[in-house]
Amino acid sequence: MIYHFKIPKNHPRAESLKIRIKLIKAERRNIVAKAGLIAHGRGEAFDYLIGEKTIPPALAATKAAIAAMLIANRPVISVNGNTAALVPKEIVKLSKLLNAPLEINLFFRTRKREEAIKKWLLKHGADEVLGVGENASMIIPELFSERRRVDPKGIYSADVVLVPLEDGDRTLALKKMGKFVIAIDLNPLSRTAQTADITIVDNIVRVIPNMIKITKRMKKLPKEKLKEILIKFDNKKNLFYVLSYMINRLKEMAIKNE
Numbered sequence: 001m002i003y004h005f006k007i008p009k010n011h012p013r014a015e016s017l018k019i020r021i022k023l024i025k026a027e028r029r030n031i032v033a034k035a036g037l038i039a040h041g042r043g044e045a046f047d048y049l050i051g052e053k054t055i056p057p058a059l060a061a062t063k064a065a066i067a068a069m070l071i072a073n074r075p076v077i078s079v080n081g082n083t084a085a086l087v088p089k090e091i092v093k094l095s096k097l098l099n100a101p102l103e104i105n106l107f108f109r110t111r112k113r114e115e116a117i118k119k120w121l122l123k124h125g126a127d128e129v130l131g132v133g134e135n136a137s138m139i140i141p142e143l144f145s146e147r148r149r150v151d152p153k154g155i156y157s158a159d160v161v162l163v164p165l166e167d168g169d170r171t172l173a174l175k176k177m178g179k180f181v182i183a184i185d186l187n188p189l190s191r192t193a194q195t196a197d198i199t200i201v202d203n204i205v206r207v208i209p210n211m212i213k214i215t216k217r218m219k220k221l222p223k224e225k226l227k228e229i230l231i232k233f234d235n236k237k238n239l240f241y242v243l244s245y246m247i248n249r250l251k252e253m254a255i256k257n258e
Ligand code: PTJ
Pocket: 032, 033, 035, 036, 037, 038, 039, 040, 041, 042, 043, 044, 046, 080, 081, 082, 105, 106, 107, 108, 109, 165, 166, 167, 168, 184, 185, 186, 187, 190, 202, 203, 204, 205
């Protein structure tokens, strides 16, 4: 059984295998959706293309994202199954540092999963978790998936929303509501990545710890400096740098095989 499966410490893919097992266990606890396991596989493929590390444009986007969240009046962090499974402790820490509430928002929404994720986040130190059950009483217009149900105390009234691992439509719908959207998505070609105001093309397991470190540093900066960082950031250009990085890396690898 997977619970007793031991990964050899010197296995070249040990880290990646540990993450997979974390997700499988979380799926058994109703935290991760079955489709979340498939989504992770797509993420892994794109992570290969950037060398499984934080590349310079991802770091620039992460800094701009923190600037936006520090300037915001009502920043909110949206949490889905994969996020809760992969970085529970870290997402709680970031939420407290930024004073940005956590709201559960699921594509495959069931009450059982909402409760399981809430319990998991509370276990990892959260004081409050929004978006569960009747609390998700407001509707995002022009969105027809279960993601449309949001909390009036959270995403509905937020000005800046951090959306890790999205599935497409919601980013556009949130933007139509006048919100500033920050996406974390390893696929720079996804609709979410292309639509967000800031797209961080990096693995969530690296992004959230990076965000914690950057927040601690940037919290000390004056608002004017934060605004400057944000104004200088250009998402389209940044996505161009990410794709160029992937292309160049593939070219180098192709040459090695020539
Ligand atoms: O928990 P739920 O019910 O909200 O469901 C969540 C999933 C992920 C199943 C749902 O949102 C979905 O189907 O998403 P997609 O359309 O597969 O998109 C997920 C995106 O996240 C893809 O572009 C992946 O490349 C990307 N991704 C996967 N794993 C990671 C990732 N991005 C950053 N870090 C990862 N670890």
